[in-house]
Amino acid sequence: MKSFNEIPHGASGLWINPYKKPSAQAEYKISDAQIKDAQDRLLRFAPYIAKKFSETAANGGLIESELKEISRMGEEIYRSRGEKSPGRLFLKADSHLPIAGSVKARGGIYEVLRHAEDLAVQNGLLSYGDDYSILAGEKFTKFFSDYTVQVGSTGNLGLSIGIMSAALGFKVIIHMSADAKQWKKDLLRSRGAEVIEYPSDYTQAVKNGRLNSQKDPNSYFVDDEKSVDLFLGYATAGKRLKAQLEKQNITVDRAHPLMVYIPAGVGGAPGGISYSLKRIYGDNVHCFFAEPAECPSVLLGIATQQHENADVREYGFSGKTKADGLACPRPSGLVTGIMTQQLSGIFTVTDSELSAYMKMLNGTEGIRVEPSACAGFAGCSLLSFENGREYCEKHGLDENALSNSVHIVWATGGSMVPPGEYE
Numbered sequence: 001m002k003s004f005n006e007i008p009h010g011a012s013g014l015w016i017n018p019y020k021k022p023s024a025q026a027e028y029k030i031s032d033a034q035i036k037d038a039q040d041r042l043l044r045f046a047p048y049i050a051k052k053f054s055e056t057a058a059n060g061g062l063i064e065s066e067l068k069e070i071s072r073m074g075e076e077i078y079r080s081r082g083e084k085s086p087g088r089l090f091l092k093a094d095s096h097l098p099i100a101g102s103v104k105a106r107g108g109i110y111e112v113l114r115h116a117e118d119l120a121v122q123n124g125l126l127s128y129g130d131d132y133s134i135l136a137g138e139k140f141t142k143f144f145s146d147y148t149v150q151v152g153s154t155g156n157l158g159l160s161i162g163i164m165s166a167a168l169g170f171k172v173i174i175h176m177s178a179d180a181k182q183w184k185k186d187l188l189r190s191r192g193a194e195v196i197e198y199p200s201d202y203t204q205a206v207k208n209g210r211l212n213s214q215k216d217p218n219s220y221f222v223d224d225e226k227s228v229d230l231f232l233g234y235a236t237a238g239k240r241l242k243a244q245l246e247k248q249n250i251t252v253d254r255a256h257p258l259m260v261y262i263p264a265g266v267g268g269a270p271g272g273i274s275y276s277l278k279r280i281y282g283d284n285v286h287c288f289f290a291e292p293a294e295c296p297s298v299l300l301g302i303a304t305q306q307h308e309n310a311d312v313r314e315y316g317f318s319g320k321t322k323a324d325g326l327a328c329p330r331p332s333g334l335v336t337g338i339m340t341q342q343l344s345g346i347f348t349v350t351d352s353e354l355s356a357y358m359k360m361l362n363g364t365e366g367i368r369v370e371p372s373a374c375a376g377f378a379g380c381s382l383l384s385f386e387n388g389r390e391y392c393e394k395h396g397l398d399e400n401a402l403s404n405s406v407h408i409v410w411a412t413g414g415s416m417v418p419p420g421e422y423e
């Protein structure tokens, strides 16, 4: 057994990243041009998305969620602790993203679209200047039916990839880990996807999916542990958030810092989102991840610099959590590498805290999200931790700056959870 004592076992904690560098000195492993290319690709596909998924039509085929101030929730959290709220609290409601009802509607759908575009362009069926709504036609669905898309998933990635791939006409095979909920498997099968179930954990489901896909030259594997495209899909969020903040007249600068708290599984979603925010706001944004207390894989990957080789179970954590979307015993090495110099820190949160936040969010704001999506509320405990207060001191987050601060809890999933399951 390897040992790691910087966070508690079985209780919540905060780890501050000692490798973080000031923005001007940090290394940027993904270029702005790559992120721009992803943004442009989503714009090309917007007419297709609007046509195929009517719930996105009002937003012109962009898959985007609301940024909502949740002051009642903020008051409740801080009142229960006898503290004053430091700044304003917002929810980024990716829990209610159209099509897939989770943050995976950013990365997962993006990668499927990219693959579809590559195939269609390479085969002379599509050019970049076309109106992509033609992709809804039979010529394309028939063409894509010769190809397979596969992915390993704890649930939500499978949903986003499965729904979008099936809509385009691809054959779909989803490799589900034991953590995946039955309703997610049922929903995927109802869309025509083949679901293969494993009695084992996420790392194993991904491994089998990868091997299965390699046997078929017409099969494409979305590799959650390695994919740059997934990361880029998530990274399109930064510019979208900036526009939403501006629309609500929210300034972000040295005197008005932005704090963002995002749940992490393998790290792709929170990594891509945070990275793009760092590119935009530099030192004025502080990005924290949140992980289950028993499954802090990204934390261990960065803290030990063992990246994808860090397995929570080798450090005495069970890897078990009600937060199925975060139940990844090993992180993405791609992401831990990219984020090592960017990330502020990682909160760990217990299952019972997740349940309490779920209840509180529904009670105060009437918003229903899944357990994983509540992990970001751990960020509201920043000042409860001694190392959190030290972090603030070191980064110029004094009382003045904090009173002007904006805190965004990124709610990453939940709108598709059936009501019975939610209860």
Ligand SMILES: *Cc1c(COP(=O)(O)O)cnc(C)c1O
Pocket (backbone or CB within 6 Å): 102, 103, 104, 156, 157, 263, 264, 265, 266, 267, 268, 269, 270, 325, 326, 328, 370, 372, 373, 412, 413, 414
């Ligand atoms: C997948 C997922 C995350 C984390 O994304 P990773 O890319 O695995 O880090 C967070 N919340 C929910 C609800 C998810 O489905």
